[in-house]
Amino acid sequence: AARESNLTISWAYGGLGVGPAQIEACLRSTIRTLGGEFGGIQKLKAWTDYFPYVSAEKLRGNYHKQLNQLQGRKRTYLVGEIFNLPLVSECVDWSRYLIKKFFKDQRNVSPRGTTTKTPTTTAPAPSAFTPR
Known part of the structure; x- marks a missing residue:
């Protein structure tokens, strides 16, 4: 939450049996644990297809695998939430x-033009959204 505001935006992952009452109880507990004061929920929006931009039907149809097969075509590489969870990390x-994977033979150059260490990153841990 911004210091100028008392509004906090949050999202929660649920499942069967997890509804508005359980989500509110969890938020209330978390905010109190952090020393805040819970003032209620202003809006609650449920997305039954996990995220609003990919339907369950497309997920079943290997949407992410097909999208990943486009990597490198026309010198274009696709990154962002579409392949994983909505977390910056x-x-x-x-x-x-x-x-x-695609530039392993290239030197790693920072925006300032200085050479940096080659990343030692391995493949991200597979999730429901990581193409296999």
């Missing part, structure tokens, strides 16, 4: 993996 890991 996951996106960075995936990006580093692609750099190492």
